[in-house]
Amino acid sequence: MGRTAAKLDELDLAILTAMHEYQKAGILELSRRTRVARATVQSRIARMEESGVIASYDPHIDVTAAGFDVQAFVTLEIAQGALEAVAADLESIPGVLEAYATTGSGDVLCRIGADSHAGLQTVLLSIDRSAAVVRSHSVIVLSTVVAHRALPLLRTLTPAGTSKAPAYRNAGS
Numbered sequence: 725m726g727r728t729a730a731k732l733d734e735l736d737l738a739i740l741t742a743m744h745e746y747q748k749a750g751i752l753e754l755s756r757r758t759r760v761a762r763a764t765v766q767s768r769i770a771r772m773e774e775s776g777v778i779a780s781y782d783p784h785i786d787v788t789a790a791g792f793d794v795q796a797f798v799t800l801e802i803a804q805g806a807l808e809a810v811a812a813d814l815e816s817i818p819g820v821l822e823a824y825a826t827t828g829s830g831d832v833l834c835r836i837g838a839d840s841h842a843g844l845q846t847v848l849l850s851i852d853r854s855a856a857v858v859r860s861h862s863v864i865v866l867s868t869v870v871a872h873r874a875l876p877l878l879r880t881l882t883p884a885g886t887s888k889a890p891a892y893r894n895a896g897s
Contacts, residue, residue: 730775732881735760739768740777744875787821792837794844795821795865798851799830806856807831813854819847830861 732740735758742749742757751769755762772778788795802810807825810832814820823834834851838844844864852860 728775730772730777732772732777732878735764736768736772736777737875737878737881739765740772740878741875743769743778787837792839792843794838794841796836796844796848796862797865798834798836798848798860798862799826800832800834800851800857801829801859802831802856803858810854810856813856814851817847817850819843820851836862 730736738758739754742754746753746757749757751762751766754769755765758765769778800810811823814823814832814834819836819838821835821837823832825831826833836844836847836851838847848860848862851857
């Protein structure tokens with residue numbers, strides 16, 4: 725809350741695309757791939773880190789590849805005013821991968837993972853033990869149709885003008 729949306733231009737999007745496509749690339753390699761000065765890439769990345777556009781450099785961990793190939797989405801209806809309590813309860817359950825407060829018929833949507841159907845049931849029972857949970861509804865994930873992604877959405881933004889970096893400006897010509 726309270727953060728102003730960052731204004732991304734074409735160079736910012738090019739840097740983010742290069743960072744996504746070449747995840748182990750350092751500043752110098754990103755500079756080569758975007759054809760702009762290393763200092764420009766470094767300052768752009770620093771600005772995107774400060775604004776929260778680049779949220780982390782955590783490795784993407786595929787829980788399925790790690791042996792947790794049973795996943796489900798669980799919609800929770802919670803007691804009135806119990807969001808903080810349910811958040812604390814969910815954070816204490818290792819099988820809860822992520823959870824979001826939502827609108828609609830449910831109050832919280834969770835993605836959970838387990839190593840088996842029995843493990844999934846254990847996670848579901850742990851969630852249902854929360855005093856804040858009134859009712860839960862779960863659906864098992866069969867396969868991933870579209871994996872988590874952000875670049876296609878960012879590319880729909882109207883860039884905030886052209887880059888001031890001469891090499892990048894001339895590259896589009």
